[in-house]
Amino acid sequence: MNQRTIQAAIAVTGIGLHSGEPVHLAFYPQPTDTGIVFERSDLIGSAPVPADAFLVQDTLMSSNLVLDDVRIGTVEHLLSAIAGLGIDNLLIRVSSAEIPIMDGSAAPFVDILLDAGICEQEKAKKFLKVVRPVRVKIDDKWAELRPYDGFELNFEIDFDHPAFDKEQQHAQFSLSSQNFIEGLCSARTFGFVKDIEMMRQNNLARGGSMENAIVIDDMQVLNAEGLRFVDEFVRHKILDALGDLYLIGHPILGRFNAYKSGHALNNLLVREVLSDENNFEIVTFDDNVTAPIDYLRVNDVIV
Ligand SMILES: [Zn+2]
Structure with missing residues (x-):
C-alpha cells in the first residue's frame, strides 16, 4: 500500500x-x-x-x-x-x-x-502501529490507544440533557474510507445557545450559526432540519478524534477508546504515545489487500 x-x-x-x-x-x-x-x-x-x-x-x-x-x-x-x-x-x-x-x-x-x-x-505508506496500551486521564475523562489490527474508535459521551438521547451516547466506528464517507464525515459540531452567547461577548463565534452547527437550547435541538444521525453528537466526537489523532503523523493501527474526551485529552494521548518509542512501531504493507485499512481505490468514482 x-x-x-x-x-x-x-x-x-x-x-x-x-x-x-x-x-x-x-x-x-x-x-x-x-x-x-x-x-x-x-x-x-x-x-x-x-x-x-x-x-x-x-x-x-x-x-x-x-x-x-x-x-x-x-x-x-x-x-x-x-x-x-x-x-x-x-x-x-x-x-x-x-x-x-x-x-x-x-x-x-x-x-x-x-x-x-x-x-x-x-x-x-507508513502506519503507526500501537504495540502496547497507552492511557491518559483528566478528572473523570479518559482516552486510550490499544493494539488492534485496523483502526477502531469507541467513544462515549455523557450529557444529562433532554436533547441527548441516553441510548445514543456511545458509538463505535471502524475506519475505512467508505465507512468514513457514509457514516461519519457529515456529523456536525454542536453548541449550546448559552455558550454561544458567552463566546459572542468575547468576540468569538461571530460566524457561528445553524448553517454550521447543531444549536441546542435548554430543551432541544433548534435546527429546523433536525439531526443527520440519531447519534450525530457522539459521531462528531469520533470525527474530531480521528482528526486530532492524525497529528500523530501517520495513520494509526490501534483501537481508540474514550470517555468524554476532547481536543486536549486527544492531544495528550498522542504526545504520550510518541513519548516512548516502545509504544509503537512504524509498519508498511506490500499491497492494498494485506493492509488492514481499506481506503478508496484511486480509480473509485464516488457519486
Ligand atoms: Zn468538531
Whole structure:
C-alpha cells in the first residue's frame, strides 16, 4: 500500500467560525514523505506549519497549531477528512488564522479532496502501529490507544440533557474510507445557545450559526432540519478524534477508546504515545489487500 496525495491543486472558500470573515483554502499535491503541511497565504514568507501534535497549543474549543507567530486554528475537521481518505502528503494554504467551518462537519472537505482526485505515489505508506496500551486521564475523562489490527474508535459521551438521547451516547466506528464517507464525515459540531452567547461577548463565534452547527437550547435541538444521525453528537466526537489523532503523523493501527474526551485529552494521548518509542512501531504493507485499512481505490468514482 502506497502513500497518497491529490492529483491536482484545488481551492474552496468558507467563513471563519470565530472571525465571521471569508477564508480561502487551497490544496496542493506534495511529494512522498512530506506529510500534511499548512501555510498562511496572508502572511507572505511565513514558515510552513506541519500537522504535528507537539505544535498544538490551546485546545479549548478546537485544535490549533502554533509555530512561532504563525497560527493555524481549527484543523480537526479538515484533518479528519484527510485521515478518512488516507491522504499522506498535502499542502494546505489558508488565508487566515482559522480553517473555515464550512457546514460544521468534514463532508465539504471530503467533497473538495475527491474533486481534486486522489493518486498513489511511488513509496510505501507508513502506519503507526500501537504495540502496547497507552492511557491518559483528566478528572473523570479518559482516552486510550490499544493494539488492534485496523483502526477502531469507541467513544462515549455523557450529557444529562433532554436533547441527548441516553441510548445514543456511545458509538463505535471502524475506519475505512467508505465507512468514513457514509457514516461519519457529515456529523456536525454542536453548541449550546448559552455558550454561544458567552463566546459572542468575547468576540468569538461571530460566524457561528445553524448553517454550521447543531444549536441546542435548554430543551432541544433548534435546527429546523433536525439531526443527520440519531447519534450525530457522539459521531462528531469520533470525527474530531480521528482528526486530532492524525497529528500523530501517520495513520494509526490501534483501537481508540474514550470517555468524554476532547481536543486536549486527544492531544495528550498522542504526545504520550510518541513519548516512548516502545509504544509503537512504524509498519508498511506490500499491497492494498494485506493492509488492514481499506481506503478508496484511486480509480473509485464516488457519486
Ligand atoms: Zn468538531
